[in-house]
Amino acid sequence: MMAPALAAALASRGYEALTPVQNAMLQPEARDADLLVSAQTGSGKTVAFGIAVAPTLLGSRERFDPAGLPLALIVAPTRELAMQVRRELEWLYRETGARIASCVGGMDMRRERRALDEGAHIVVGTPGRLRDHITRGSLDISELRAVVLDEADEMLDLGFRDDLEFILAAAPAERRTLLFSATVPPQIEQLARRFQQNAQRIVVQGSSDQHSDIEYQQIFVAPADRENAIINTLLFHDQQNAIVFCHTREAVKHLTSRLSNRGFPVVSLSGELSQAERTNALQAMRDGRARVCVATDVAARGIDLPNLGLVIHADLPSNPDTLLHRSGRTGRAGRKGICALIVPLHRRGAANRVLKLAKLTATVVPAPTASDIEHHNRQRILDDPALALAPSEDEITFVRELMEAHGAENIAAAYLRLQLSSRPVPEELSEVPAYVEKAPRGKAREDFAPRDRSDFDNGVWFRVTVGRKHRAEPRWLLPMICKAGHITKRAVGSIRINDADSHFEIAGDKANAFWATVQEAGTGEKGVTIQRIDGKAPPREKPVREASGWNSEKKGKFKPKPKGKAAKQAGAPAPRKPKKKFSKANQG
Template sequence: MTEFDTMAPPLKAALAARAYDRLTPVQSAMLGTEAQSADLLVSAQTGSGKTVAFGIAIAPTLLGGSPRFGPAGLPLALIVAPTRELAMQVRREFEWLYRDTGARIGSCVGGMDMRTERRALADGAHIVVGTPGRLRDHITRGSLDISELRAVVLDEADEMLDLGFRDDLEFILAAAPDERRTLMFSATVPNQIAQLAKRFQRDALRITAAGESSQHSDIEYQQILVAPADRENAIINTLLFFDSQNTIIFCHTREAVKHLASRLGNRGFPVVALSGELSQAERTNALQSMRDGRARVCVATDVAARGIDLPNLDLVIHADMPTNPDTLLHRSGRTGRAGRKGICTLIVPYHRRNAAARVLKLAKLTARTVPAPTASDIERHNRERILEDPALAVAPGEDEIAFVKELMNAHSAEHIAAAYLRLQLAARPAPEELLDAPSSFAERGQREPRAEAPPRDRSDFTNGVWFRVSVGRKHRAEPRWLLPMICKAGHITKRAVGSIKILDTESQFEIAGDKAESFWAAVRENGTGEKGVTIQRLDGKAPAKTGPANEAAPGSWNSAKKGKFKPKSKPRPEASTGAPPPKKLKKKRPKP
């Protein structure tokens, strides 16, 4: 007898139709005798098949030995997920898993039309999947009656607590019948989860899915050390080098997602963005574009991508370095799922390599340091893919023979092959040129030798160009974050930035004359990458100081002076009027 034989027959048939030949450890654990009717507290990592696992676990409780559900009335099961995407994904999984049971499945998620959900609930549902806030709204308004629940499942329970849903979860669990099963699935079991389980579960059976120590064994980890100004160029070259069918790129903020998605779209990549500022319809369309092949790259924030499962996702890129091991594991777990192999690439600026090493060590992962793909690397891979294209091994069909002969008579084989090659290469975005990376020391785990800094050549600032950025002292602007933003926005290094003046409502900075035009072009195309912050070009030399005449003098920062910020006690004449300071006249002594 196999483990499938102990499963509810309709679910066994559904798994067989999906070509399941074996269950994952967490799924097998649900079929144990002790787990059949008990409350469960389960540790299961992302990508371990936990959605099918809790579907298997609650099936006997819901069906009661019958192969099919009766007429739909009040819900028998409630599945609570932290995000809209995960809730809708759980619903899709349950639709095929419970297809032969006649289950009617409803959803209650934020961002959807509440009136439509209310009508669907009124028509009856056996299983309801939703997010905490929307479920609480329906219960409070009386459109969701959970008095007949037999099972409640909390999916990604630790993430729901991190997102601030504790009050909503306690409200939902308190409103559910006392005689019910409560199943909590969580990647980790911190103290908050333990307290929630102790309060709302009865003698919960603790299950730790076997094999968690090798949870990411199907993922190859790489880190690419780059100059800060080359981060986006390295991402572009990484996408071109791997040419993955589906890729997800993680950024920290919504603005970073918007900026990077725009940059990739302008470079010719079929890309979608996924962040919290999108409507539910926009998020659904973005994910559907990835599933049906209209888009191949998804740029997302951590929260927006929580729990999503994209098909054929072979590459995960960390555009912004994860700040903790849990975030790293969660992001990386989007690939290498259900036996598929995956690659996880961390784009690490030189100055963040120690932080990256700490996060990898805490996550108990080892990443191989590799150089960023160069233009020649990408060209070589493109040619290999063209030579190995399966289409070249297919003989022409009968309906193609006549035109193939006509083409061969009109052009030589070399001309036809060259035209095919040009078409193939033209269909791919061009790679970026990268700065030379001093990766040899990093590969050996050594620190680069500290070289004596050469004297700064200021000759390129003779024709420096001044710019204005729309933040100043009132916005708590400081050179230590203005300088990286300026360099990132204009794709320059700090050596191209001269003086930075912090004024009342704005700041002004100087760009070397030979870099000014390329800086301005990059800013006009991509913006600053910061919400509400704009950069404008100023003509002439240092512009006039803004603000009232008796205002305290602006601070001044000069990148040649070791990055030290020094407030001035008196305004400089050239900063106030734009004119050079008046010469100090010597008072002549009267002749004796």
Template sequence: MTLPTSIAPALAGALTARGYETLTPVQLAVLAPEAEGADLLVSAQTGSGKTVAFGMAIAPTLLEGGDHLGEARKPLALVIAPTRELALQVQRELAWLYADAGARIVSNVGGMDIRTERRALANGAHIVVGTPGRLRDHITKGALDISELKAVVLDEADEMLDLGFREDLEFILAASPEERRTLMFSATVPKAIAQLATTYQRDALRLSVAGEKEQHGDIEYKLVTVPAHDRENAIINTLLYFDAPNAIIFCHTRESVKHLTARLLNRGFAVVALSGELTQAERTNALQSMRDGRARVCVATDVAARGIDIPNLDLVIHADIPGNPDTLLHRSGRTGRAGRKGTCVLIVPQHRRGAVQRVLKLARLEASNMQAPTSAQIEARYRQSILDDAALSAPADEDIAAFATELLGRYTPEQIAAAYLRVQLAARPVPEEVDDIPVPAQSFKKDRPERGAPSERMTGGVWFKLSLGRKQRADPRWLLPMICKAGGVEKASVGSIKIQDTETHFEIAANKADAYLAHLASHGTGERNVTIQPLSGGPSSSAPKWEKRKKPRGDRFEPMAAFAPAPEELPAPAAKKPKAKSKPFNKDKGKPDFKAKKARAAAAAAGQDVGERPFKPKRKKPGFDPAA
């Protein structure tokens, strides 16, 4: 298939040289006749080729029928992206796309030297790509003159609003010429994006390319359920099992990124980190390492990885479960881009299976369950990759052939093959051991016992004691997770929990007791100064409920009579003192007589002579001397 003739000739040559034979749906949509010269509101999934799409869409507006842009002066186009990485990525894409047109493209992003950017703007630019905050800073300080803009592009507009850039976007759009073209590209079109389009676009053409049912159609989702303590081991084995050219692992926090990066470095992986605490130079170097092959694994947070595009990224691993479907789709969208197949693996602790199923359901995605890759499976893959190595079947040149003949003369073929295998296997990381648990069914609700149903799992349970009790403020709400984590079991395997003064007794299902002990021996309790040991002789019985009551509640509690002392042994009740009679009200001790006061007031109002009110001295306090 040949490229459409509607593409500007200066860009068609660059696309052909880049190996483009067909265009993606979003790229074809912006080249439609009705889209020429119009404002566009485009919604398309991540990785659908939007950068090349809006580059082709604004080309006729910038070139105005010519093949060259001419001398660079004031910018003709402004592209706004939510993050530094995405802005620099857009700059690289537009650089090769507009190479034949002689375009000068300048980036303005936070974290870079602002003086260097000002010098670049002073030398002139055809297209400026930047982040909202830095672009607004240059505009307010007069370093960026946008009075001659012909087109403004908002890339990932929904993410820019989510990150709080609405005020900056409105400032930039308000300062731009009214006759410009405005193109908004967004994965979704929420109400806020629609309002922004209504305010700053003129009769925008709405283009919706990928429907919801088609989203992430090139991504295969895998659900790996593991014990919580084996999460990192499962991540390592997943990387070794799939052996992707490039992989990215998502974590929630910066500390998780640092910890997992250090663990992978110690295991021999070529890994880089990407988080918000890194400088822009460090983040740029990390991404460049992934692009040129110096690193194969990137551990990143959600914010740092927004919009990045890493070539040959075939594997995405969720080390921490996404909190909502948007985060899941955004993370997973780093693979399966522009028609390329990808795999997304969710590493799920046993107690979080329900949560990840809800997120998948909200995202309208289906994931197939799989076991965590075992060391045997990974070693089998190692052997198969060695057997399939193309170097073994490649013809040898004269120098190599002569040296190979010399080797065969000194060593047997078996010795040479064994040495080759040792070298190959030593260059690969050793897989980790992961506890084997059954693959859960697709619907977890069917596996759960009904509430209130009698449990059969505690028949012949084994009792253990924990060195925490009431004096240490032991509480079942945090004791139960501790017990499960210490022995690598689920809540369903824990029976009764009885908290004593200085220790706690709990019951483990009989079929899990041996594994519980083995796990304790190898991993410990995981808590400082806390021990768990088997309990001989069973738990101590707790006090009967009747002993805890302060007093009986009448004849309703007949069993208490059997434990109460005999009536004749009860002490006789002490005689009550007779209650003192209340003293009569004495008006002469300074107490007011309200009825008499009211009668005197009424008589005075009628004009009667009520005379002087006799003086009644107040009672003296002890030790009070009025003459003092």
């Protein structure tokens, strides 16, 4: 039987049914017993142990007495997970009047001490910080009735065994001890035998159906298209929250900058950030100020964003555990999610191996193209629920005034332009051959060729101040041109890249509007400008070849450097004479 206050909190939160691990906590054999629970990440464990310890803490009462010494201690492996557990317990126990304090590394210890002095019913913390408070005497756990170890296997992997044993040894002998773990290796069993009494073993999910709510996709791309494929995948799925995982901090900084420049509301999460910065990044995701988080594996465990529908592996996971922990950020507590692995062609074998070791099956899908995204955006606009709402009485007068002044078509066109301009421009991708998974390994594909549209009539030419020496490519220039002039790619004709600049063609009926927009707002890229070219199309410029000894008069032949007399006549320095070798006898 669940405590009435908790049942009311779950109902107000929109819970229609409990997850298997939560239901297991309500069984008669689980009440008042020590528990060793194994359940996959994302199965609702926080609510589960909140339900499990409620009878122990409240008894027959519906509300807590005034706070004094803590009655329950929740131990979590990371700062992010500890803060997340606190947030979950706050809404779950709101009707009980519970006071919940946190003790985590990286936060102000003096503030935590003041909160403990004021009294708390439940304390949530990380092992090292909890041990510090107990040692210093600021945390008195003599009245504990329950201790919960969340993600116990992770805490042991991170080297917290000594801290956990210290905390459990300092807690009262007459208490409940609940261990929640995704796996139960031998060291977890040893910990259970030492600190639990007749623990009930509960297994609520087998490995065969793990991550059943996640759709796994493999997206094969050319190595140079990896970041472009990430951008297009984010645009195509358009989830409220998405996480992109990278291996290193530098990769996180680079990709965050790239996505920000493309107009994504993005934050980053890595080990070099302070706790306050990491907390602010996650809060920005929760309140909608950001929709994309680029992270290292520091975020692979414990991060629970309620609307996270997409996980992208920008760098392939190095092992199956990393894949599962990263992917487990989505598809949580019965919600569906998508996990996309961006796989460069030469890493196909590695991707298949890690999926096989994780016992997962992924569907091979092509990277979303610009036309796919454009079609998806238009359909999303057509299906927008706001368009089905009739104008209110307060709006109807001004709506009629707008209709008379501009007409329905012009208003609809303005709305369409506003909707499309608010979204980042998709990237152009190289075509990946069909059935690429069967193509021979190591087969290189041609680089993205210059864009050439000989069927483009009445075009107007423009010049942009980037060329080969700036590493300009059509797949980068085309989105920049479209974004700068508020046009679609259909309005752009040929693109010719020269050494110092590039030329591109705009459809005649779009050229004047394009030029006016660029003159007013610029290109959006620092140090890059666009100029209009009046008259005929500019001539094609051949790339300049530079090499020592290259004879421009005789193309294709290499003229060797002169030697000996010829070198003297040509003014070249004569070759140096070798030094004489002396024996030890005539030296000195």
